[in-house]
Amino acid sequence: MPPMRIPILLLSAGLCLTLTHAAELPFLYPQSDAFRQQLAKTKLRNIVLIDYHIHIRGGMILEKAIRRQDQSGIKSAVLENFGREWPLSDNAKLKGFIDIHAQPQPDGRRVPVGIQVNDRDWFTQIDPALRQRLDYVLADTMIMGLTAEGTPRRLWLPGVTIGDPAAWMVEYMAHNLRILDEPISILANPTYLPPCIAGRYDELWTEERMRQLIAKAVSKGIALEIQAGSDFPKPAFLKLAKTMGAKFSFGSNNFNDKTKDLARWFDTIELLDLKPADCWLPK
Ligand SMILES: [Zn+2]
Numbered sequence: 048m049p050p051m052r053i054p055i056l057l058l059s060a061g062l063c064l065t066l067t068h069a070a071e072l073p074f075l076y077p078q079s080d081a082f083r084q085q086l087a088k089t090k091l092r093n094i095v096l097i098d099y100h101i102h103i104r105g106g107m108i109l110e111k112a113i114r115r116q117d118q119s120g121i122k123s124a125v126l127e128n129f130g131r132e133w134p135l136s137d138n139a140k141l142k143g144f145i146d147i148h149a150q151p152q153p154d155g156r157r158v159p160v161g162i163q164v165n166d167r168d169w170f171t172q173i174d175p176a177l178r179q180r181l182d183y184v185l186a187d188t189m190i191m192g193l194t195a196e197g198t199p200r201r202l203w204l205p206g207v208t209i210g211d212p213a214a215w216m217v218e219y220m221a222h223n224l225r226i227l228d229e230p231i232s233i234l235a236n237p238t239y240l241p242p243c244i245a246g247r248y249d250e251l252w253t254e255e256r257m258r259q260l261i262a263k264a265v266s267k268g269i270a271l272e273i274q275a276g277s278d279f280p281k282p283a284f285l286k287l288a289k290t291m292g293a294k295f296s297f298g299s300n301n302f303n304d305k306t307k308d309l310a311r312w313f314d315t316i317e318l319l320d321l322k323p324a325d326c327w328l329p330k
Contacts, residue, residue, distance in 0.1 A: 074111040074304040076119045085313045086120060093323050094316065097122040099161065099183060099233055100274065100298025104134070107304040109148050112158060115306070123158050126185060129173070130165030132199065138174045145180050159329060161185055163235070165199070170230055182329045183232035185272070185298075189239050191222045202241040212244045216251045220259070227263045232329065233296050234264055235272040238280040248281055261288045270296035270327030273315045275307040282318060289319045294327035 076082055089096060101112050103125050112123035125148050129135040135144055141162070149160045159182035166172065178184075192200040200207070209215045227234065237260070238252050261284075264271055271280070271293050277300075280288075288295075295315075299307045319325070 072114075074107065074115055074306065076115065076121075076306045076309075082309075085309070089313070089316060090120075092316070092321065094321060094326060095122065095323070096120075096297055096312070097124055097159075097326075097328075098299050099124045099126070099159070099185065099270075099296050100163075100235060100272065100300045101125045102163075102301055103127050103144075103148065105301065105303035107301055109158070111304055113152065113156075116158070121309075124161060124182065125158055126161040126163050126183075128165055129162040129169060133165055135162060138172075138177060141173065141177050145177060149180060159183060161232070163187070164229070164231065165190055167225065167229070184230065185233040185235050186226050186229065186231045187235040187239065188219070188223050188226055189236065191219060202239070205242075207241045207243060209241065209244050212247055212251060215244075216256075220256055223260055224263060227260070227267060227269060231269055233270045233272050233298075233327070235298060235300070236274050236277050236279050237264075237271050238284050239277075240279070245278070249283075252281075252284065254283075254287070257284050257287050258291070261291045261293055264288075265292050265294075268294070268330075270294045272296050272298045273312055275299045275309050275311050277311065285315060285319055289321075289325065293325075295319075295321065295325055296327040 086096075098121055101107065101123055103109065103112075104127065109125060112125050115121070116123040127134050127144055129141060135141045144162075145160055149157060151157045161181055161183040163185045164170075165186075170178070189202050190199045191202060194200050238248070238257070240248055240251065244251065261271070263269075271288055273285075273295055275298065297312050299309075301307065315321070
C-alpha cells in the first residue's frame, strides 16, 4: 500500500500548486469577499460592467483580457493608442492591431476593439475603412500645447508648470470642447487637471464650464468615463452630469497586465445610483 500513496500525494501537491498559481495571476481580479459583494450589488442593479480602457501594452494581451472577463464577469474591451508618437502610428499598424484583436475566438465571441486618439487631426489620418471596423474611439484631454522642444505637451508628466491657471483654463476649456467635436465615443478621465493646479479644481471647473462640457457630451452621445484609480471627475461634476442625462462608461487604463482597484467604479455607481440606462453602449 505505501508505494501506491506516493503518486496520489504528488498529484495533490501538483494540483495545489496549480490552484495557488491561478489565484495569484496578476491579470485576474483577486476573488476577495468584498470584490464579490461589489459585483453582486452591481448585478442586482442589472448593470453589465464593461471595461473600455484595457490597453494592450505592458504584458497585457487579448487572451488575458478574455480570461479576466470569464473569471470576473466584467466584460473586456481592448484598445491601443493611435497617433504619431504612439504604438499605432499609421494605418498599417492600426490594421494589424484590428486584424489580431477583432478576430472571433474559437467559441465565436469577440471583444469590442477601440483606439485611444492622441493627435487632434486623428480622424483625417485614419483610413475610413479601418475606422468602420472600430467599435469605439476614446480620447482624453491630457495632451495640450507644445513643450520647449516642440513636442506635444503631456500634462501629467512631472515638471509641468502653469504660470497663469485662470488663463490656461480658458485655453483648456476650448481644448476640451474641440475634442468633443471630434467623432469620439468616450471622453476618458473628464475634467482632468495637471498635478500643479489640481488643488484648484473647484475654482477652475466652475459650474458653467462643467455644464458646457456635459451638455456637449450629451448632445453628441459621448460617454463620460469613470476611471479606476483616478481622482477625476469630482463628485460635483458626476452628480451634475447625471442630472443632465449623461451616459457613463467604465475604464481601468492599465500600464501592465495587473488588475486595478475598482473602488472608484463601485463608489460612483452607488453615489449616482446608476441604472443600466445611464451606462453607455456602442451604437
Ligand atoms: Zn489610456
